[in-house]
Amino acid sequence: MRATSTRVILSCAAIGVGGGLFAAGAGYFAGLVAGIAPMLYGVTIGSHFLPSAVALALLKRPGVGILTGFIAGLVGAAFAPQWILRFLATGLLVGALLELPFFVTRYRTWSPWLYYIAAAGSGLVLAAGTFIALGAEHYAPWFWLLYLSLFALSPVVFTWLGRVIAASLSRAGVARSLT
Secondary structure (H helix, E strand, O other): OOOOOHHHHHHHHHHHHHHHHHHHHHHHHHHHHHHHOHHHOHHHHHHHOHHHHHHHHHHOOOOHHHHHHHHHHHHHHHHOHHHHHHHHHHHHHHHHHHHHHHHHOOOOOOOHHHHHHHHHHHHHHHHHHHHHHHOHHHOOHHHHHHHHHHHHHHHHHHHHHHHHHHHHHHHOOOOOOOO
């Protein structure tokens, strides 16, 4: 196993801090959405995917999604300590789920479709967990259709956004010495 450079770790930290600040704001927005229009809550779940997606697309290294997700969770929890477990667990889970297809390919291929398969699959896993936790009997079928669709779509949109941000950073030369 190769040693991870300090540059890679600091890059994960910088991406994680930015993602954590975004996640903290998104967490408060999610609370507002849950109170006003709970069927739209799935839109907010994608915000947890952004930091890990940026790190994976920019750095293309094993473990950067998990590390960045964890750091984003720590930063998000600093601004919303009442959700510390939510931020940390979601950051680790999302980072691991996004890295899963790359792990399966032994980090040898970084095809764009792998990002989207991981995001959609992760969204479906989170949707299924929410469906089981909340119980099908509590809401109408139209509610669940919209809710679960947004849970599956939102991570894909935020992963796409993360890849766009990573491409912009790469064009600017941010990761030139890292890849």
